Amino acid sequence: MTVTAPQSPVGPPKEPAPAPTTELPGHRSGGRSTRGESRRNLSTLRATDVYAMAGAAAASLAITWVMFDRLLPFNGVLGFLVIAYVLFMGLYALLVSFDEDGPAVRDRVAAAVVQSLGLVMLAVLGFVVVYTLYEGREALPHLNFYTESMADAGPVEPLSAGGILHAIVGTLWQISIALLVCIPTGLVCAVFLNEVPGAFSRFVRTIVEAMTALPSIVAGLFIYATFILTLGFDQSGLAAALAISVMMLPIIIRASDVVIRLVPGTLREASYALGTSRWRTVWHVVLPTSRSGLTTAVILGTARGVGETSPVLLTAGFTQEFNSDPFHDPMVSLPLAAFKLVENPEPTYVARGFGTAAVLLVLVLVLFVAARVVGGRGPGKLTRRQEHRRVRTSRRDAQRFAAKAASGRPTTGPASTSPASTRSTT
Amino acid sequence: MAPADDPPRRLHPDRGVPDRVFRGILRGGGGLVLAIMLLVGGFLTYRAWQALSLAKWDFVTTEVWEPEGGNFGIAAVLVGTLLIAMVAILFAVPLALGTALYISEYAPPRIRQTLVSVVDLMAAVPSVVYGLWGLFYFQGHVLTLSRWISTYFGWIPLFKVDGTDPADPLSTATVYTSSTFIAGMVVSLMVAPIICSVVREVFSQAPVGEREGAYALGANRWGMIRSVVLPFGKGGMIGGTMLGLGRALGETIAVVLIISPVFVIQPHILQNGTSSVSSLIALRYGEASPLGMSALMAAGLALFLMTLVVNFAASSIVARSRSGATSDS
Incomplete structure (x- = not known):
């Protein structure tokens, strides 16, 4: 929704300002044609960034493979990943530096480092949880696991006996x-x-x-x-x-x-x-x-x-x-x-x-x-149901006050001024 | 205009008997908690006194733990505790800072709240779960890294491993198991969410005006982070790290599951065998004589004092920093 309300800057306007109108995105009411405009891309990710990242990833994997498989006596998945990561960062910085200046290169490299660190931690923590649940798969389906104690199971009994x-x-x-x-x-x-x-x-x-x-x-x-x-x-x-x-x-x-x-x-x-x-x-x-x-x-x-x-x-x-x-x-x-x-x-x-x-x-x-x-809510914030209930109570009170004012004392008093506001402000 | 016969009204903070009773209950509750807490500290000190007065300063310098023979000290376990905590902090801090920055600066706003919840949840996962993962999965996979480090950096005393020949491809990997390094890495996973949630809280409080000011001066995102977010969150970063250190020092079960206890100072962090104060208590409480119990109390007191100093330093650093005025950690 775009609200077009041309505010006059200072002083009284010469001609009366047009009344503010609300335009819904689908229904352009004005005569302006938007045919010639194209939607601007607000994303900060550009094609060259993607190319640089993909190129650096491919190059680092290839070099690490050559190192591990042909040149050096290294092995192990963890070592492979660490070396590939370090190489990737270097190559990525090099590729970005071909068409950007120093601060931009630092920005890109920092973004890559921060995002990968966050990803690594979340992935490892998630893996710990998933691993535990996965390893529990052998014992969990047995119903006796939940209904028996370990006193019922000897040391070599299978999982179908004994439980927790x-x-x-x-x-x-x-x-x-x-x-x-x-x-x-x-x-x-x-x-x-x-x-x-x-x-x-x-x-x-x-x-x-x-x-x-x-x-x-x-x-x-x-x-x-x-x-x-x-x-x-x-x-x-x-x-x-x-x-x-x-x-x-x-x-x-x-x-x-x-x-x-x-x-x-x-x-x-x-x-x-x-x-x-x-x-x-x-x-x-x-x-x-x-x-x-x-x-x-x-x-x-x-x-x-x-x-x-x-x-x-x-x-x-x-x-x-x-x-x-x-x-x-x-x-x-x-x-x-x-x-x-x-x-x-x-x-x-x-x-x-x-x-x-x-x-x-x-x-x-x-x-x-x-x-x-x-x-999930801060102090005093209500759920929708609570809010609804409170509004209903408030409305009932207002009716009650109005009825009282009409029947009992028709004279003016503080109770009859705006009864609805007494509840809503508390 | 004040007339002379209008004396100042007396203000009663108390409004009758129920209020006085209520305040009495509140004071009683506060006093009860205070009594419990002081009892814990006081009782630990009182029971530890017997062992401390027997061992005197040797308590800090002796490596072996034989309370029945009157020969005991926490030199070995203390060094082990500190080394495990050090390894944990070294791994946890970069991970936690990266994750905190990612959540507060880089993550799409839609998933930000979910990520915050996930990190908080990780801080609540029981330590025995991390211990099982470390023992049954992680240890087997990190041995190659241990071997690699000791092969190429073994000339640094910290990474030296005795009893194995790196040139021999058939040498057994058991010298690398149950080491300070592995225990520290598992503990690092437990403290990283704690550090992360403190630091993220502080980062997200960095004032919007200053962020936009940095952008208006032409900074890109990393420039803005370096000039606004990181200086603003410095107190939170130091405080959160020390809070994590306090937790790492006191961690028990994951360490007990992984290490194999030895009672000599073990400075080689990649080598099998280390010890920590908390694992000492967990392993020796059952067989303790009265003097042994007192000695364990003394060890527990030393551990408590250490975490106490670290925690107070952390909270005073956070409270003194610019960002800590409103934060609660």
Whole structure:
């Protein structure tokens, strides 16, 4: 759509300006013919760039092949790729320099380097995920993999016996207890950091920041030394959940702190100006505004907690048996089971280990996607349904006010001026 | 115009009992978290004291780990930890910077948000997944690179490999397995997404006015990046790198899966056998006597102090830089 509104620069125009009209792209209403104009190409990619890139690629591959196959005693795919890449960059710079000046050559080479680095990293990371899922293909199709524990499978039994039900149940128990500890404590602490400013909360914030540096194995060591060695409890799911909590708590607090800090101060001030007390402001303004962000913070913390192996390794013990009691006896989780299974050189155990890792990966993926779906919006931004609902409420209020004004008091009052705006501005 | 009989009103920040209770709950929550965190630090120090007072300064210089004989120290594991982290950072930083620049400057706007999500997701992938990949896939493929480096650059002490003859084509490749180099490369894949997301955040905050100013002065894209984006994001780049370093120092499971532990200082990064503080704790916690436990605590405390210093340095660098005033990392 092009809006043609010729604005007169200064002073009153001699003749009345034509009224602004909107032209739709398909329907040219004016008499101007566009037949003679051709659409300009706004792309910055030119044909010579493509030729230079293709030529450099071909030349570098050819030279590297000659080097590897005929001249030098090199071998290996990785070495081939590295040398071909370096040669490609040199040749590409040379080819571009034939018809461009220095800054342009540097621009092209930098663009090629940056894009290839980005591509390499994304490709490798994607490959790690795909490789794990692919290696899990042997164990995953067996239904018993999800319904039996490893106690049912002897050391040489095939994949059609034994499974990781004990690890799935263990992970669910441990993360549930950890969330039970972390969500109330973490959210209260995050609200405290923002709503009660002062020297004390600054100190708490510094300490929480310091604790995000705590290596997860040290968190596990702490719980092992206090809960198990000093207090004399067993290695159990509860101990593992506590270790995970110690590690997750700072992560959740920091993420929630950032989200709550983004709540606009004007909203809080509006609430205080209406005479609301502090806790009602937090309960009715701050928390609802940042709800989606807080959910994201909790889910992302959960994703980190689910995948942690080292705290669980020290505190949960290891068992092949099904155990649904988190307070007694060892209880494994998914990452720990994967870690322990691949320590066994038996191929079926390695396959089961990869299957466990694939299940864990899928769990993390699901949590992550859930976090994105819930929390893709900033504080105060509404989904379409929420917006629709709010508009409808506002309209109903306006009708209610109008009806009240018409029936009750027909005299002029502040309520009858523009009732619709009272709702929409809050 | 103010009349004399209009005294200033007293302002009550507290509005009644519920508010005071509420504030008490908030303070209680903050205090509880503070207590937990201080307990972790305090308990570690307290339990480590026994071992530290026995070993004194030998704790930092001894290589072997025999707490039962009273002879233990973290010289070997500390060097191993630092070397693994160094290799990880060397590989992770170029990858992360390139990816961050690609996402914030070069990628088509349509797929930008997807790429950001992918990188964030990679930071959440469990470390055991990276460890399995490194052990079963990556190690086999990187051996030729290790051999190549040690053959042609073996005269540098860091890349020297004992016990093999590069001229012998039949020599076994096992001396190159389970090395610092491989562990470091796997860890680099784990920390690269973390560095990348911090740096990308900072790059994307580079002011539009300055970008357009650079273009208006005739800069091409790389000129604009060099004169606007990189100087603006310098604090974020240093801070993100140190944040990644902190994570690399504390990484456990991927390292445990790949390395084969030795308790001598192993300066040859391509050679089989190394050690790290976190893998020491993971391998030795079960068989530890009270003194051994205390010694492990001391090692954990040393690791924690190291990551603490690195993290605080990172956050103060980010906060002091021009771009860090509004960023949260």
